[in-house]
Amino acid sequence: MVSAIRSMGLTGLNGFDVSVECFLSQGMPAFEVVGLPDAAVRESRERVRAAMKNCGYEFPVRRIVVNLAPADTRKEGPVYDLPIFLGLMAAGNDLSVPPDAAFIGELSLEGQTRPVTGMLPMALAAKASGVRQIFVPEANARETSLVTGLDVYPVRHVRELLDHLTGNGQIAKAPPYQSQPVPFECPDFADVRGQDNVKRALEVAAAGAHNVLMIGPPGAGKSMLARRLPGILPELTNAEALDSTGIHSVAGLTSREEPLLRFRPFRSPHHTVSAPALVGGGRIPRPGEMSLAHNGVLFLDELPEFQRDALESLRQPMEDQQVTISRVGGTVTYPARFMLLCAMNPCKCGWYGHPAGRCRCSEESVKAYYGRISGPVLDRMDIVIEVPSVSYEELSGKEQAESSAAVRKRVCAARLKQQARFDGQGPPSAHLTQEQMREVCALDEAGDKLMKSAFERLGLTARAYTRVLKVARTIADLTGSETVAPPHLAEALQYRQLTMGN
Ligand SMILES: Nc1ncnc2c1ncn2[C@@H]1O[C@H](COP(=O)(O)OP(=O)(O)OP(=O)(O)O)[C@@H](O)[C@H]1O
Ligand SMILES: [Mg+2]
Known part of the structure; x- marks a missing residue:
């Protein structure tokens, strides 16, 4: 008596087919799960046993072997509760399961389904491997329906599922995904008085997805400006939205009602964050802050306060636009293409360079303060901008500052121009390849001369x-x-002028 139920597994963001085979035989009653299950999968046995008994089904007093094929790939998490339950029912009874159906879900001890993480990438992989119907926990149904061309059945309770499969009832298909208008909540640039240069720098950064470091005294508005950056960024494209939602889904951060991320993620980990929390990891490697910021912004406020190894961990991912997490039995890669936005004071007391001479730090301590941020990290900043204290006139002035919506319009227009290049596949400037760059960033003679002198002067x-x-x-x-x-080059060079304590 063998049954085989289709399910899915996940390594990083890559879903793969899993066949849950159940074999009931005579012999000493036992219940074994083989096929590289982790602890959560092995615990499925207890949940399935309890769910079966509590729903009034007879638990087979047999020797039960559940094999999760392919046997050489690790299976993680509680997603196999539902297919194991079904496999046992199918092996012991007369239950026919459609061959193009896959089952994913955790069970409570009473047989209700519980949501699982990583549903979107699993459902995408299921569709690619020919699955046409997918049975998922009700709480995951809306997220699953982001995948078009799959019939999604929201399962609330195993009893409903069995009724559906035996023709004694019918689970209604989840409706096709339709996005609902979600209000975009982000404070407005218009709240920030003065700081026109900084706003301009942030506009340039937003238009090309460049990294920015803001340096200025306390209370100048650095954190305030940073929190307003999402308001001038273009919306995610459909492909980017699916990518980012997939990562958030694996991290268990998607919302049940509105799973699709529409706005660029803005992640601002506290400065006590550890390197593994930035990179990602854990027994089941979860995406870290760098991957959660994929297609969006990673904001590090009070940059020098971050642990050195946390800052160093940014280096490789910023070049590769992805992070690779090593673990027992292989590596997992998550995308991590983000804009890095950092803010810091110019010295320990915060007032270095203030016209009123408020700074109490020695030259050495100023240098040491910058020394906390390694050269290679500073070298990755495209725009370094000073955020000076705001004057009383600026603060008390009546003049209305420009709104985020107006700035965003210009940013979007520039991004559209960039996208139109390379057969409509053009990336934002920050992500141009060397070859693309040679094609679209060529300088004329005057520009070349300017660049040469700046190259030597700024080292x-x-x-x-x-x-x-x-x-x-x-x-x-x-x-x-x-x-x-x-003139364009001159402005770009101006963003590299800050001497940074030297
Ligand atoms: N340019 C500005 N226009 C209007 N209000 C401002 C401005 N700058 C600062 N403020 C006010 O001061 C508060 C503190 O600013 P913010 O936290 O951004 O300073 P900061 O530069 O990040 O300082 P720190 O270096 O101490 O972190 C803001 O919440 C805001 O109320
Ligand atoms: Mg601040």
């Missing part, structure tokens, strides 16, 4: 050189210019 690295060119490209896009002209 730019090769990385900084390409980053300056990309920022200049973005500025040209904001201006509506097809070529990168000297």
Whole structure:
């Protein structure tokens, strides 16, 4: 008496087919799960046993072997409760399960379903491997219905599922996904008085997805400005929205009612965050802050306060736009293409360089303060901008500052220009490849001369050189210019001028 039920597994963001085979045989009553199950999968036995008994079904007094094929890939989490339950019912009774149906879900001891994480990537993989009907916990149904071309059946209780499969009842299919208008809640740039230069820098950064470091005294509005950045970013494209939602789904952060992320994620971990929390990890490797910020912003406020190893962990992912987490039996890769936004004071007391001479720090302590941030991390900043204290005139002025909506319009126009390049596949400037960059960031003779003198004067690295060119490209896009002209380059170079304590 063998049954085979289709289900899905997940390694990182990659879903794969799992066949849950149940074999009931004569012999000493036992219940074994094989096929590289982790602890949560092994515990399925107890949940399934209890659910069966509590629902009035007879638990088979047999030797039960459940094999999760393929046997050489790790199976994690409680997603196999539902298929194991069904497999036992099918092996012991006359129950026919459609061959194009897959089952995923955790069970309570009473047979109700419980939501699981990573449903979206699993459902996408299920569809790709020919599944046409998918039975999932009710709480996951809306997220599953983001995958078009799958019949999604929300299961509340195993009894309902058995009734459905035996023709004694019918579970209604989940309606196709329709997005609901969600209000975008983000404070407005108009609240910030003065700081026009900083706002301009943030606009450039938003238009090209560049990294920004803001340096300024306490109370100048750095945190305030940073929190307003999402308001000037373009909406996620459909493909980006699915990608980001997949990552949030694996982390268990999607909302039941509105699972699709529509707005760019803004992650601001506290400075006590550990390197593994940024990178991701754990027994079942979960995405870290860098991956949760994929397609959005990672904001590190009070940059020098972060632990050194946490900051160092940013280096490779920022080059590769993905993080690789090593673990027993292989590695897991999550995408991590984010804009890094950082804020810091110029020194320990916060007032270095203040015109009124309020700073009490020695030159050494100022240097040591910057020393906490390693050179390679600073080198990855595209735009370094000073946020000066706001004057009384600016604070008390009556002039209305520009709204986020107005800035966002210009940002979106520039992004559209970038996207139109390379057969409509153009990335934001920050993510241009070397080859693409040569094509769209070419300088004329005057620009070349300007770049050469700045390169030598500022002691730019090769990385900084390409980053300056990309920022200049973005500025040209904001201006509506097809070529990168000297004024665009000059502005880009200005964002590398800050001497940073040297
Ligand atoms: N430019 C500004 N316009 C209007 N209000 C401001 C401005 N700058 C600061 N404020 C007010 O001061 C408060 C503190 O600003 P904010 O927290 O952004 O400072 P900060 O630069 O991050 O300081 P710190 O270095 O101490 O973190 C804000 O919540 C806001 O009420
Ligand atoms: Mg602050």
